[in-house]
Each structure stands twice: as C-alpha cells, then as structure tokens.
Amino acid sequence: MHIYDEQRNEWIRHRDTGEYKLRKRQLRDYWTIGLLTILPLGVAVQISIIILAIFLSLSYLDETPYQSS
Numbered sequence: 001m002h003i004y005d006e007q008r009n010e011w012i013r014h015r016d017t018g019e020y021k022l023r024k025r026q027l028r029d030y031w032t033i034g035l036l037t038i039l040p041l042g043v044a045v046q047i048s049i050i051i052l053a054i055f056l057s058l059s060y061l062d063e064t065p066y067q068s069s
Contacts, residue, residue, distance in 0.1 A: 020061070027057055
C-alpha cells in the first residue's frame, strides 16, 4: 500500500513511514521481553504463547492506514 506524503509531494510505501518503523521497533522490544519472560515455562505453554504472540504481532503491523501525525 502507498501513502501520499504531502511534504515530499510523492507516494511512499506504507512500510517506509515513521509510524510503521516505530511500531516495528516497539514490537522487537516486546518480543525480546516476552521471550525472556516465558523461558521458565513449560514447552507446551511456550508454544501456545508464541502462536498467540505471532497473531498479535501480525495484527499490530497490519497495513491498515494509521492516523498520521
């Protein structure tokens, strides 16, 4: 998906926006903390939490247009 950037007067990819990059950095931090947190849990619990986290991550990075700031 492309978004029109009025400042540069051109169309840019959604993944090149500052907000999307911020979301990716936040998600990387959440994954790091989450994986360290679930280490002491059992394997079955770890797998179920990871599958849920993957779904939530994909939903969080969905390319639905955000409110640009």
